[in-house]
Amino acid sequence: MAYAPQVVQAARERLEQRRQTADSQAAALQEKLCARIPRLLDIQRELTTALPAITRIILQGGDAAQIEEIQQNNLALQQEMADILHRAGFQMDNFEPQYTCPKCKDTGYENGKLCCCYRQLLQEEACRHLSSLSAVKLTDFDSLNMAYYEETVDKRLGVSPRQHMQDIITYCKEYAHNFSLSNDSLLLQGATGIGKTHLALAIARVVTEKGFSVVYGSMLPLLRQLENEQFGRSEGDSMAHLTTCDLLVLDDLGMEFDTAFSRSCIYNVLNARLLEGRPTIISTNLSAAALQEKYGDQITSRIVGGFVPLLCVGKDIRQIMRRRSMG
Ligand SMILES: [Zn+2]
Structure with missing residues (x-):
């Protein structure tokens, strides 16, 4: 179905708004929790260094035992983080952005195709445009x-x-x-x-x-x-x-x-x-x-x-x- 450019623009703006809201709410909660429980910040830092470390080992010829060790360490860190969050009354999910559409993470596309949430927004905006x-x-x-x-x-x-x-x-x-x-x-x-x-x-x-x-x-x-x-x-x-x-x-x-x-x-x-x-x-x-x-x-x-x-x-x-x- 063809859509007028202003309809597509309005639908894209609403998707963008949804994604930004979810991202900023998650970031705000992370910041609040990390300020209260500094250990969370350490865990996050350590987790983010894991991937580059594994890549480096693979590029240098690879040492399976070393990689295994990093992966085990990651799992332990994630478990520790889950335990800390649980004690504070939160879940691991709360650390992730809560997107309106989990399928496409509010990007509007899933596997290279228009997501149904985006289609719905286009339809809503087309109706709004006609009504206006x-x-x-x-x-x-x-x-x-x-x-x-x-x-x-x-x-x-x-x-x-x-x-x-x-x-x-x-x-x-x-x-x-x-x-x-x-x-x-x-x-x-x-x-x-x-x-x-x-x-x-x-x-x-x-x-x-x-x-x-x-x-x-x-x-x-x-x-x-x-x-x-x-x-x-x-x-x-x-x-x-x-x-x-x-x-x-x-x-x-x-x-x-x-x-x-x-x-x-x-x-x-x-x-x-x-x-x-x-x-x-x-x-x-x-x-x-x-x-x-x-x-x-x-x-x-x-x-x-x-x-x-x-x-x-x-x-x-x-x-x-x-x-x-x-x-
Ligand atoms: Zn979607």
Whole structure:
């Protein structure tokens, strides 16, 4: 998979950061222990002279008995060190850097191949990069102000808009906190400004914090990026990241310009994710009929047939805020 240079750079910086942290923590602990128990420092010095000593003997023609003696001495020193550390409440391991990935020691490579930890970082950074193209910011569930939802019972809903929204929030919280790749896809519908985007981004935040790869954003900048890559104006393989990330959150579907290119991108992404069983969240102010009118059968059937619909109702929060700030 191709990655944009800034994605590779960010992933490499994170690996480097991990390695430096592990090295400096180990060095700090060694220094502290050696200051407390000077004998540890002597042992370390003696151990580091062993290898050059053996090399010298081999280069001079080799004396098996001498080499054996040095090796026995080394083993005894290591045992003494282990005993000292044990008495001080530590283990030999504590003297070694504790790498996040012991397989590649946070270098990103194992046996000349990309280590899985590096692949994971590249995927995370690619998702972060794509998400950063949109102006949307992640948020949390609790900052949604319930005062904007009516308390009186709505006949069509059978409950008050506030209760209805409360139920949707509970559902979305559970969805996010118990997230797995087998989660359903969600369609958050409703008029502009009643909290759909807020909910979608709150889910994206929790799922991101759980360590899943999440791309979130408005359709428009994502499509622009796909177009730039298609025509060689930008490097990367965003289509692959959009289809393979653990969760894709498409905000405000329907606000993008309708072109043959945008339509085929939306279809390809949704179809690939549905076939692979990867969850997607769409927020839109279009009804099923309006989706049908804008996108036609192919896309609408994928959404209507494959997504759990959640209808948000309430007053337009932005309008109320505007009115308040004016008054
Ligand atoms: Zn690794």
